[in-house]
Amino acid sequence: MNLLRPLLWKLFLLAVLASSANAQAQQPAAAAASAPAAAEEPMPKPDQYSAKGADTCLRCHDDESTTYSAGALFSSKHGQRGNKRSPFGANGLQCEACHGPGALHARTKKASAINTFKPDSKVSLDARNQTCLGCHEGNSRTGWHASAHERNNLACTDCHKVHQRHGDPVLTRTTEAPVCLACHKEQRADFQKPSTHPVRYGLMSCSGCHSAHGSTTVAMLNKPTLNQTCYSCHAEKRGPLLWEHQPVTEDCSLCHTAHGSVRPALLTKSPPLLCQQCHSSAGHPSVARTSNSLPGGSAGGSIFVVAGSCTNCHSQVHGSNHPSGVKLMR
Numbered sequence: 001m002n003l004l005r006p007l008l009w010k011l012f013l014l015a016v017l018a019s020s021a022n023a024q025a026q027q028p029a030a031a032a033a034s035a036p037a038a039a040e041e042p043m044p045k046p047d048q049y050s051a052k053g054a055d056t057c058l059r060c061h062d063d064e065s066t067t068y069s070a071g072a073l074f075s076s077k078h079g080q081r082g083n084k085r086s087p088f089g090a091n092g093l094q095c096e097a098c099h100g101p102g103a104l105h106a107r108t109k110k111a112s113a114i115n116t117f118k119p120d121s122k123v124s125l126d127a128r129n130q131t132c133l134g135c136h137e138g139n140s141r142t143g144w145h146a147s148a149h150e151r152n153n154l155a156c157t158d159c160h161k162v163h164q165r166h167g168d169p170v171l172t173r174t175t176e177a178p179v180c181l182a183c184h185k186e187q188r189a190d191f192q193k194p195s196t197h198p199v200r201y202g203l204m205s206c207s208g209c210h211s212a213h214g215s216t217t218v219a220m221l222n223k224p225t226l227n228q229t230c231y232s233c234h235a236e237k238r239g240p241l242l243w244e245h246q247p248v249t250e251d252c253s254l255c256h257t258a259h260g261s262v263r264p265a266l267l268t269k270s271p272p273l274l275c276q277q278c279h280s281s282a283g284h285p286s287v288a289r290t291s292n293s294l295p296g297g298s299a300g301g302s303i304f305v306v307a308g309s310c311t312n313c314h315s316q317v318h319g320s321n322h323p324s325g326v327k328l329m330r
Contacts, residue, residue, distance in 0.1 A: 013323070021276070044103035046113065054094040056106050078162060085135065098131055117157045125155055132156040141212025159212070170212075174202035176224035190260030197266075199258065205326075208232075209258070222288040227252055243326050249254050271309035279310075 024115045050056040073079045078098075080086045087097035096102050098115070105114035115123040115131070133141065133156075144150055154269070157168050159179055169175040177199050181188035191200045198204050206212070210230050211220050223229040230252045231238045237248065247254040255274060256266045263270050269277070311317060316328040324330060 033125045044107055046104050047101050048103040049093065049096050049101045050103045050106050053096065054088070057095045057102065061108075067161075068163045070163070072163055072165045072167075076162065076167070100131075114142070117155070119155070125153055129156050132160075140211055141213040143211070143216065145214070146216075147212075147214030148220060149212060170207075173205040176205045176207060177202075180206040187259045190257075193260035193262055195261045195264055195266050237318045239319055241321055242323070243316075243320045243328060245317055245319050245328060271311060 058070060063069065074088075077083065078086055079088045081088050081090075083089050086092060088094050099117075100115040102114050103109075111118075112122050115121055115128065117128055117131075121128065129144075129150075133144065137144070160168050163205075170179045170323065177191075181191070186235060190196065199206065209222060209232075211222050211322075214220060217224060218226070221229045225231065227249075239249070253268075257268050258266070261267055267274055306312075308315075314328045316322075316325060316330065320328050320330065322330045
């Protein structure tokens with residue numbers, strides 16, 4: 001009995017110690033279970049910028065494709081860190097300078113939380129364009145608000161592409177025309193005609209004659225008049241000349257069409273019909289009334305109605321400086 005009592009006592013002490021340790025282990029778990037759930041991080045506000053700027057954006061937008069390049073921006077003026085006017089310049093907002101506050105977009109991954117510059121963007125067309133015009137409103141873009149493109153609700157990003165590996169297509173002469181002709185389908189057809197300006201070959205661009213951002217002239221021409229626009233390339237037709245042909249000094253489009261024609265020299269009509277819009281055919285054998293009036297016919301025929309027609313003789317139709325060139329024949 002004396003041996004059994006100490007043993008029972010030790011067993012009792014071990015049971016007490018084990019119970020105490022178990023209770024202490026359960027207290028933190030119970031406290032954690034009874035404590036209120038930790039508050040979740042508050043959702044960023046729509047006007048809140050991301051903390052790390054472009055580093056936050058590039059975690060997702062680092063892909064490369066034919067229509068988008070993450071690295072292309074850094075080879076353009078928009079990505080120059082040494083340019084204080086650049087979004088990536090000193091104290092610039094980087095991607096968010098154009099796309100707006102991006103903290104909410106980075107958190108939710110929803111396109112509606114940021115300015116995507118796409119037609120379905122939550123940002124209005126005027127606001128999207130103003131993002132660009134805030135920096136690019138000077139020089140040739142001062143007339144944008146009175147332009148045909150603005151009246152037809154075009155966005156800057158409908159023509160300009162910033163995130164492309166080979167640069168903005170409309171800023172390169174060889175790739176500008178396809179962008180314009182995607183909308184101007186009538187002109188696209190004209191440039192496929194036999195007689196055209198060499199736009200489809202990349203030797204001329206639409207902006208060589210037209211100002212896409214607005215102009216006070218007809219068809220948004222670069223120069224004050226159509227003739228001055230034509231003289232930019234065709235300086236030899238400018239004059240002044242001793243003997244002038246009135247339609248030439250008045251309007252080039254009286255005889256020529258600008259984009260393309262099925263007739264030589266982009267003429268609107270074939271001579272002699274073109275010439276006879278102003279010059280009467282009376283008394284001048286310039287009209288073939290029947291096949292007999294053509295060369296080889298029984299009536300003797302007239303050379304005036306074949307080949308160059310009127311220009312067979314009146315070759316200097318744009319004017320002459322020759323003392324005897326009153327009839328524009330030399």
